Amino acid sequence: MSGGQVHFQRIALIGIGLIGSSLAHVIRRDGLAGHIAVGDINSGHCAKALELGIADSAGEDVAEAAKDADLVIICAPIGAYASIAETIAPVLKPGAILSDVGSVKQAVLRDLSPHVPEGVHLIPAHPVAGTEHSGPESGFPELFDGRWCVLTPPEDADEAAVEKVAALWRSARSMIEMMDPEHHDQVMAVTSHLPHLIAYTIVGTATDLEKSLRNEVIKFSASGFRDFTRIAASDPVMWRDVFLNNRDAVLEILQRFNEDLTALQRAIRWGEAETLHELFSRTREIRRGVIDAKQA
Amino acid sequence: MSGGQVHFQRIALIGIGLIGSSLAHVIRRDGLAGHIAVGDINSGHCAKALELGIADSAGEDVAEAAKDADLVIICAPIGAYASIAETIAPVLKPGAILSDVGSVKQAVLRDLSPHVPEGVHLIPAHPVAGTEHSGPESGFPELFDGRWCVLTPPEDADEAAVEKVAALWRSARSMIEMMDPEHHDQVMAVTSHLPHLIAYTIVGTATDLEKSLRNEVIKFSASGFRDFTRIAASDPVMWRDVFLNNRDAVLEILQRFNEDLTALQRAIRWGEAETLHELFSRTREIRRGVIDAKQA
Numbered sequence: 001m002s003g004g005q006v007h008f009q010r011i012a013l014i015g016i017g018l019i020g021s022s023l024a025h026v027i028r029r030d031g032l033a034g035h036i037a038v039g040d041i042n043s044g045h046c047a048k049a050l051e052l053g054i055a056d057s058a059g060e061d062v063a064e065a066a067k068d069a070d071l072v073i074i075c076a077p078i079g080a081y082a083s084i085a086e087t088i089a090p091v092l093k094p095g096a097i098l099s100d101v102g103s104v105k106q107a108v109l110r111d112l113s114p115h116v117p118e119g120v121h122l123i124p125a126h127p128v129a130g131t132e133h134s135g136p137e138s139g140f141p142e143l144f145d146g147r148w149c150v151l152t153p154p155e156d157a158d159e160a161a162v163e164k165v166a167a168l169w170r171s172a173r174s175m176i177e178m179m180d181p182e183h184h185d186q187v188m189a190v191t192s193h194l195p196h197l198i199a200y201t202i203v204g205t206a207t208d209l210e211k212s213l214r215n216e217v218i219k220f221s222a223s224g225f226r227d228f229t230r231i232a233a234s235d236p237v238m239w240r241d242v243f244l245n246n247r248d249a250v251l252e253i254l255q256r257f258n259e260d261l262t263a264l265q266r267a268i269r270w271g272e273a274e275t276l277h278e279l280f281s282r283t284r285e286i287r288r289g290v291i292d293a294k295q296a
Numbered sequence: 297m298s299g300g301q302v303h304f305q306r307i308a309l310i311g312i313g314l315i316g317s318s319l320a321h322v323i324r325r326d327g328l329a330g331h332i333a334v335g336d337i338n339s340g341h342c343a344k345a346l347e348l349g350i351a352d353s354a355g356e357d358v359a360e361a362a363k364d365a366d367l368v369i370i371c372a373p374i375g376a377y378a379s380i381a382e383t384i385a386p387v388l389k390p391g392a393i394l395s396d397v398g399s400v401k402q403a404v405l406r407d408l409s410p411h412v413p414e415g416v417h418l419i420p421a422h423p424v425a426g427t428e429h430s431g432p433e434s435g436f437p438e439l440f441d442g443r444w445c446v447l448t449p450p451e452d453a454d455e456a457a458v459e460k461v462a463a464l465w466r467s468a469r470s471m472i473e474m475m476d477p478e479h480h481d482q483v484m485a486v487t488s489h490l491p492h493l494i495a496y497t498i499v500g501t502a503t504d505l506e507k508s509l510r511n512e513v514i515k516f517s518a519s520g521f522r523d524f525t526r527i528a529a530s531d532p533v534m535w536r537d538v539f540l541n542n543r544d545a546v547l548e549i550l551q552r553f554n555e556d557l558t559a560l561q562r563a564i565r566w567g568e569a570e571t572l573h574e575l576f577s578r579t580r581e582i583r584r585g586v587i588d589a590k591q592a
Contacts, residue, residue, distance in 0.1 A: 128516055128519045129518075132583070147518060148515070148518075190501075190509070190513050191512075191520060192519035192520040192521065195498065195519075199520075200575060202494060204579055205490075205549070205556045206486055207582055208552070208556075209486065213483065215585075216487075217483065218582065218589050219444070220591075221487055221591045222424065222591050223425075223488035223491075224488040224492055224527060225487040225491050226592065227523045230583065231523065232579040236572075236573050236580070237573065240572040240576060244564070256501050257497060257501045258561075260497050260501045265547065273536055276532075277536045279500050280530075283525075283528040286503055286510075286528070287499075287525040287526065293517070295514065295522055296522065296526070
């Protein structure tokens, strides 16, 4: 299974932001492709990718990049998937693999499937990794080290194609997990989307404070607020698209969160010491779980 | 102002958890007291403090510890302040300084002032520092390095007494800020109390998930959730007392947060891409402020 390294003649990366560029670094480092073609509508990103030496060719024409590739990976915001798929579909060669790195997986099937030509293998993937920095200059090959990469292949997916994508991510030193797209979206709604939503909200609330108070919030941010500002500095377009494309799962977990917050608010208002103590003690256990799972 | 080191004949620390023990390490390291007396109702904590060499005497009788001290610092949960003050008041010697390390400052005045004898100087303080670990074994002298310590002396406070407390915290390498107690509580409600409340809630929401989903939340926690689990592992008694004793300021900021979250929820439900993008772009600026203020 783990075996030797996988090799592609030509890998096309559609989008060369943080994730795309980090993956390009891995492909370059490990010599996983004869040619790395980058397609990005941002010409500055293309120039940067060439300058960094992580692309053999780069241009704004995404179909040009995808042409003749045996592996095409979409590394763009999810809202752009449908139009990218429509654009590159005519040039995808038979036997090619089409993959992606999106944080939502049901929407990927919805937007890509209708365009995937017969004989092209759609193998969606989600490397669960990132930083609050964006753009090709932010990428680094260690981004995926020891992190999970979730694959959500269709039930009838070609096993060899799945294995090739898995091998690529193992090269990036990720741990591979297979998941149903619906379940993936539900898990990520809790572990990733809700935390980002909450962080964006709390930082937004602070932004709206009177200027004098806001400056002090920044000054004393190390007391808890700071951690939220890091999360809330993540890429705005990427996150806009995540929320728009995982709406049901996000709204469902947000509803639960809201109920719990209202209960806590009530406990504070009425001075219910026992309720507060019980919750604050219970939440310590999950931290132990996180530490035991070596994710701390 | 910064001048030489301050020195006390006898410092009494009432409570020897994370903050008390860290401060004891500083006092020991810098030789700031002839005698460090620890009073803690937890006999295990007392034994630990003696074993660690950060107490010259330690016992469950807090009045015994405070007796003859020229500086008494309450390092206990805020809910215990009134009873501690009542207990130690009769033994406080004239000219002694009574201080504390609590995260809420209006409640400190409310609970301590009625018991402070004539001739004793009440100089409340709040070192804005901490970790998710509790107890005397978690303390370390560098905890306060480069962090703020907010003093909230009464308007008619003795200047020499204020300077002595400030000098102690400068020895701990903290930066000193003077503040009005009401304003302190408002700032901390935003930067510290609300973030903790939100973190406790979100981790609580996850705890209530079906077991199989909960295990996956832990597995994939590095995608955002992890940061919240660390905050939500903070001391339950300390935080219960913070919320009960800064109720008005917490409920006020929580109400604003709720309104903002509801607006965001609505934007997701109705697919308002522009609203989401605008907020997610705006929050990046505060991060830059935090980085510029060297608090990142």
